[in-house]
Amino acid sequence: MKEYxxxxxxxxxxxxxxxxxxxxxxxxxxxxxxxxxxTGTVGLNQTDKNIKDSIDISFTGNENIPVLIDYLKELQKCxxxxxxxxxxxxxxxxxxxxxxxxxxxxxxKGGGFKTWHxxxxxxxxxxxxxxxMTYLNDVEDGGTFFKYQNFKAPAKKGLTLIWPSxxxxxxxxxxxxxxxxxxxxxxxxxxx
Numbered sequence: 001m002k003e004y005x006x007x008x009x010x011x012x013x014x015x016x017x018x019x020x021x022x023x024x025x026x027x028x029x030x031x032x033x034x035x036x037x038x039t040g041t042v043g044l045n046q047t048d049k050n051i052k053d054s055i056d057i058s059f060t061g062n063e064n065i066p067v068l069i070d071y072l073k074e075l076q077k078c079x080x081x082x083x084x085x086x087x088x089x090x091x092x093x094x095x096x097x098x099x100x101x102x103x104x105x106x107x108x109k110g111g112g113f114k115t116w117h118x119x120x121x122x123x124x125x126x127x128x129x130x131x132x133m134t135y136l137n138d139v140e141d142g143g144t145f146f147k148y149q150n151f152k153a154p155a156k157k158g159l160t161l162i163w164p165s166x167x168x169x170x171x172x173x174x175x176x177x178x179x180x181x182x183x184x185x186x187x188x189x190x191x192x
Contacts, residue, residue: 001077004159010149011169013082016158017074022136024067026182029057029104040105042117053111060101071184072097075132075160079188082130082162094191095129102132102186107142109180112173116147119165119187127189128165134184135159142176155181162188 004014039047040054059068083089120128133144139155146153146163147170153161155174163169165187173181 001074001081003081004156006151006153008085010146010151010163011086012146012149012151012153012161012163013078013085014153014159014161015078015081016156017071017078017134017160019158021067021070021074022134022157022182025071025104025184026136028065028067029106029182032057040113049111051115052113053107054113055106055108056103058101058103061097071134075134078132078160078162079130089130092129095188096191098128098187098189100187100189102184104136105183105185107173107176107181107183110175110177112142112175112181114172114175116170116172118167118170121167125165125187128187129190130162130188131165131169132184132186132188133161136182136184137179139176139179139181141174141178142181143174144171145174146171 002016004016006012006014037055037057040052040056042048042052061072119131120126135155135157138157142155144153148168
């Protein structure tokens with residue numbers, strides 16, 4: 001697995017999963033009937049396209065679907081690389097895929113998560129430890145801005161980012177006016 005070099009001082013890790021798997025995930029998303037898809041939500045399941053404009057499919061992590069099983073195996077390799085880069089992560093109590101599951105998200109041209117946010121901002125989310133996101137396609141003008149790290153992650157097919165869930169990693173999407181963007185995203189949370 002190839003690492004994407006990001007300064008260690010950011011506490012953001014990056015590595016690449018298999019590009020064919022990215023294509024398979026996009027294909028799976030597209031072939032699912034519309035009733036499996038929902039408008040992306042923010043906060044307590046509120047829809048506001050001025051904040052987040054996406055179509056999402058949610059998964060629990062327990063699905064017996066080969067492409068999803070393959071993704072979670074690749075994600076596990078990314079997590080291990082992150083732990084190798086940031087050894088103190090081993091001091092954290094046992095964690096894994098959050099009970100909330102994860103999403104495949106599609107942002108049409110002009111869509112995206114448009115406002116600054118972070119992934120642990122209320123009691124209901126206090127179990128979240130780390131966040132992961134995988135870009136499923138290349139979008140030259142569609143990466144992710146990290147506010148306090150002064151860092152822009154490029155939307156490169158297969159690039160999987162992992163970072164802490166707190167306000168220190170406030171971020172927002174770079175909105176592409178030229179291409180749609182597909183990502184997989186979710187949280188890693190305490191298991192006990």
